[in-house]
Amino acid sequence: MGLIINLSAELLWQEPIPIRQGVNIEWFRSGTQTADGCAIYVWSDTKLGERDLWAQKVDAQGNAVWGEPLLIDGKPDRQEDPVITMTSDNNFVIAWIDFSDDLDGNVYAQKINAQGQLLWQTGGVPVCTYPNVQISLNMESDNEGGVYIIWVDSRNPGKDLYGQHLNSSGAPLWQVNGIPIANDIGDEVQNTMLPDGQGGFIIAYTYSFGGLEDIFAKRFLSNGTMAWQQPTIISNAPGNQGKVRMATLTNGEFVFVWEDQRNEDPDIYAQKIDLNGNILWRDPFIVFGDSGTANFAPQLNPRIVATSDNAVIIVWEDKRLDNYATDLFVQKINAAGDLLWDVDGVPLCVAEFAQNEARLTPDSNGGCYIVWDDLRNGDTPNDDIYGQHLSATGTALWEANGRPICNAPNQQNSALVKVSNNMVFINWMDMRNGSVGLYYQVYNSAGVAQLPENGELVFWGLSGDTPLNNYLILPRSQDVVIIWQDTRFANMGYQIFFQFLNSDGSIDLEPNGRPVTLSTGANQSNPAAAVLSDDSIVLAWVDARDENPNIYLQHLDANGNRLWGDYGIPLTESIPIEQKNPRVSYKADQNQVYISWSNYESHSGNLRFYVYGQMIQNEQKQWGPDGIKISYYPEEEFLYHECSQNELKENYFTWQDANLIEFTQSIFTKKVDANGQTAQGWPESGLQVSTYPITNWDCRQRFPVSTLTDEGIFVMWKDARGDDIENYYGQHISSNGERLWDPLGVNLADYGREQLNVSIAENPLYRNEIVFAWTENIAGMGDILTQKYSLTGIPQWGDLGNYVVQKDSMQTSPYLARFDNGGMVIAWTDYYNTITEESNINYKYIKSDGTFVCDNPGGYVLCDAKKNQYNPMIAIVGNEAFAIWADGISSGKTEILGLYAQKLSNEIVALDDPTTPSISQFKLIQNYPNPFNPSTNIKFTINDITNPYTLNIYNLKGQLVKTLVKGNLEKGTHNILWDGTDSKGETVSSGIYLYSLSNGKSNQIKRMVLMK
Known part of the structure; x- marks a missing residue:
């Protein structure tokens, strides 16, 4: 019986390991006062991977009353966009949009008490699970411990308003999935609602049809019937009326305010109705409008609150003093419709730059508290939170132009203000530390701050993500190092981070990684790195801290300590116009670190990219302070070429040369000795890996990759010769610069189709052969293939290689790695679901003869979490494979990519020979x-x-x-x-x-x- 060797494999960690998983707080301005002098804030975040809903109760002394935040809902997928209201039984209902059972989103709700206990079923009660989109929640309490919930619903053509009434136990009192609140033939989206004082509610909404917007109001009773036979027209004047808001007066009267464009530009209008829908003020009622005057300007985004003396205060954004930045003005109107303050409004804040996004709440003396986003301290991104206390007569009781509630570094915005037992709670979203946190401040009725300057933290966590194609994984002697670009401090500059991952799944550094430098306030990108014999790491990256993007370096010791300063060192002493495409490689037998890059240089006023190199040994640059030029051309040919560095393997440099006369592209490789001289046998300008004439129109050779062999170096590239369809070609070059295969290059697998995403299996134990994988474009779908070549240029797995996976969906981005025992593992991005277009990471094992070990033709699943997983990379340590990938588990409104890892075992096992x-x-x-x-x-x-x-x-x-x-x-x-x-x-x-x-x-x- 012949010897049959197989590979057995398994995932060694029960769950993928988060290398970089953000919290990504979304603040929806959801908060409420409580009966015991506190406030409750609600948000969504991704600290557990998927987006969940959380709440925290805080007191006036800066304490988190519930200790850790309360998980409101943590079902699969995401829960977001919460609203909260206090109910008549002194509890609280939170409603949200829920994607756990519908990719379009459903409406769910949960009730909690003041002690932070969930009162309804785990996961919340379903309010609306009807197919199609439900968004944009609004909610108010009834008189019996329940709530009314309104949302925008797309079940019909257009967008309509639907609603549901939940009793105090969470049971729906109206038709399952809600009743239509406003569902005319146009769109009804923006709305405002308040209890009517009789157990029902009044709602006003913007109705859009034919490009015009009007405002209507309705009243609903607790049983879901309309109290009026027809909607009340609040405004249907020419032009658009929208952004309506409302406030409740005594005696069953309600005041509406909106932005009105019946004239040249937006003005602020208002109206009052009673419980029967009767219009009570003159029509039209102008709060402020300068249309028709010589210096008319827009008035925008009004907000309104009822005061304790049965009047309303309205605040709006106003451009009368600045065409580019809004100021804030206010007006007070009594129940009779009289303007109580200056007819032009009172300037609330007219500081430099913009003031906007105001929110207000009444005090107990006929005045109000107002907070807003303020850009006076240098414009965006220096947003701050300011506030003001207005008396009943419009007098500013705090500092003129507002008091700084928070002016910490970076951005603060989206403030909310509530009064609880005469304490004023103000909270906001805060990026003082680069990522989003929630902070709050408390003032007593005398205006004295109760918490430290710039507020107290409610909750904070990393924002941002790990951009695609900006991460890598490298093996060390016992573990792996993972390096990535991180956007967590986007407003202070993207940074390069790293982490050590052990064989048991533990990490050695801080959770979510350590930066390779301290923050410089500028972006870092395109990391490249090599691990040295002592497990230290040399990194290079593009850094924007200087006037032009240049490359910086860092050396990390085996424990992750910075050896070249907290800010790294520049690659060159001179500062060219631009440097890009850094590459780093290590020649272990000589303890030499090689670095290559593309350098933008000038000759006689003409600018071109050329390839440069540097060698570092014993911590010293060996090729001068600025390195040496690798892609050399005589002076007279300088203008005719542009070279972009692509590959570096030890002291072999490979680049893409663009001939600017022929408009063609070709690939060059060059070996350089330790002194920076062109190695013996190699042309000074580098060896053109294919002699295909550069004068041919179809000479388009791009994106080379390479690997070392026992005889020299193998280079492969995308080549469009013949039919303008890019296939992979290859060339084997000896260490003394001789082409060992056909001088034109070898078409490695000619299917006559586009090929892309090549990956070469690299292991120094197997430099006697060449194994690679790629994506084959088949009628717009990608399948994965592999092939092995001998060093003499003979294909080993048939003329065209072997299909790894072949099915009617997209498979792409393969990564091929080889174990020390000769077996191989390949992982790829698999778009298994053609409907949602979500992707998984799948993998297979390959024996050295090209056959596969997998009982599933589509491959084993490495990760099939919700959302997308992309672009796996693999590092081999002995016979264990560490895989990483970009994971979109936290994605929602936008894609948010974390970085996750998993480990695979691999053992050679005899299957059917008892003597083996x-x-x-x-x-x-x-x-x-x-x-x-x-x-x-x-x-x-x-x-x-x-x-x-x-x-x-x-x-x-x-x-x-x-x-x-x-x-x-x-x-x-x-x-x-x-x-x-x-x-x-x-x-x-x-x-x-x-x-x-x-x-x-x-x-x-x-x-x-x-x-x-």
């Missing part, structure tokens, strides 16, 4: 200490003594350094000392070494690091 030794016949254990100097212990266990064993040491080139054991061994545990010398007894250099235990039938390999 299984991996359990012996076990190789990790050496200790590791890293080591000068010696280390290598331990292994022998269970089967049938065959002789060999324990060898190899360098990363696969060359034998020393044989430590050869022959038959006794059963049991063995401990062998390696003193760091080779077979001649000479001390070897620092670097990564491999030790392999074999019984002639199978072998196990591990890595170790000699660090001097």
Whole structure:
């Protein structure tokens, strides 16, 4: 019976590990006062992965009354856009839009008491689960502990208003999924509602049809019937009327205010009605309007509140003093419709730049408190929160132009104000630390702040995400390092972060990573890195801190400490117009770090990108302060070329050259020696990897990738020759610069279709062959294929390779990695669902003969969480694979990408030959200490003594350094000392070494690091 070797595999962690998972608070200005002198605030966040709903109760002394925030709802997918109201039984109802059972969103609600206990069923009660979109909630209490909930509903053509009445127990009192509140042939969206004082409610709404907007009002009784035969027309004048708001006076009277465009520009209008829908004030009633005057300007976004002396105060945004930035004006109107303050309104705040987004609440003396977003301290992004206390006569009781409630650094906005037991609670969204938090301040009736300056924290967490194609994972001796661009401090600049991930799934650094530098206030992007023999890391990235984007460097020791300062060091002393495309590679046998980049340089006033390089050894730049030019052309040809760095493997530089005369593109590779000179046998300008004529119109060679081989370097690229369809071509180049394959290059898998997303399996133990994977575009759908080539250019898996996955949906972005035992794993993005277009990460195992180990043709699932997972990357440590991917589990209104990880095992197992030794016949254990100097212990266990064993040491080139054991061994545990010398007894250099235990039938390999 022939020997059959297979691969067995499994996910080793029960759940994916969040490497970077944000909290991403969404503040919907949802808060209320309580009967016991506190306030409750409600928000949604993603600290548990998906978006959930939370609440916290705070008191006037700055205490979080409930300790940790209260989870209102944590069902799958997302819950967001909450509203809250206090009910007549002194409890609180929270309603929200819920996507757990409908991608379009449904309406749910929950009731809580003042002690933070959920009073209705876990997950909330369904208010509306009708198909199609439900959004934009509004809610008010009834007289019996229940609530009325209104929403915008798309079940009919257009957008309508629907509503539901829940009793104190959460049971629906109206028709299941709600009744129509306003569902004419046009759209009804923006609305305002308040209790009518009789157990029902009054609602006013904007009706839009044919491009025009008018305002109507209705009254509903508690049983869901309309109290009036017809809606009351609040305003149907020419032009648009919208943004209506309302306030309740005594004796069953209600005042509405809106933005009215019947004239040249928006003005502020108002009207009052009674419980029967009768219009009570003159029509039209102008609060303020300057249309028709010489200096007319817009008045916008009115807000209204009823005062304790049965009047209303209205605040609006006004451009009469500044055409570009709004100021705030106010007016008070009594029940008779008299303007009580200056007929032009009272200037509430006319500070520099804009004041907007005002909110107000009454005091107990006929005045009110008003808060707003204020840009006086330098315009956006220096938004602050200001406030004012107005007396019943319009006098400012706090500082003129408003008091700074919070003027901490960065942005504060979306303030809310409530009065609870004569204490004024003001809270807002705050980005003082770069990410969103919720803060609040409390004032007593005398205007004295009760909390520290700039407020007390309610809750804070990371915002932002991990942008696609800006992360990487690299193996170290015992773990992996993950590096990414992070937008958590977007208003202070994106930064590069990193994390160490251990084999047991634990992390070594701060949760969500550590920055490679302190904040510079500018963006960092495009990280590149290499791990050195001592497990330290050298990084390069594009940094915008200077006048032009340039590349900076950092060296992190094995524990993550910054060795090149808290802000990194510039790659070059000179500051060119631009540097981009950094690459970093490590030549372990010489302890050399190579760096390449594209440098924008000027000759006679003409600017072009060329490829530059630098080599660092022993912490010192070896090629001068500014590096050397790699892509060299004579002066007379400078204008005709532009070179973009693409690949760097040790001291082999590969780039894309654009010929600006022929409008063609070609690929060049060049080897450089340790002195910065062109290596022997290589052209000074680099070797064109394909001799396909650059004068041919279809010479379009792009996006090269490369890997080292035992003989030199293999380069592959996208090539459009012949039919303008880009296929992958390849070339094998010897270490002395000779093309080893067809000088034109080899078409690696000619299906006559577009190919993209190539990934090459790299492992220094297997540089005697070339294995790669790619996406094949088949009628707009992508399938994944793999192929193996010998170093002589012969395809090993048929002429066209093997399909990894082939189905009627998109599969893309494969990543192929090779274990030390020769097996391979491939992961890819799989758009399994053509309806939602959500994607998973799938994977398969590949044997060295190209066959697969997977009982599912579509692959195993690495991650199938809700939303999208993208672009896996894999790092191999011995025979374990660490995979990372961008995960959209927190996405909602916008896509938010976290970074997650999972680990895969891989063991070579004999399936059908009883004479084949299984991996359990012996076990190789990790050496200790590791890293080591000068010696280390290598331990292994022998269970089967049938065959002789060999324990060898190899360098990363696969060359034998020393044989430590050869022959038959006794059963049991063995401990062998390696003193760091080779077979001649000479001390070897620092670097990564491999030790392999074999019984002639199978072998196990591990890595170790000699660090001097």
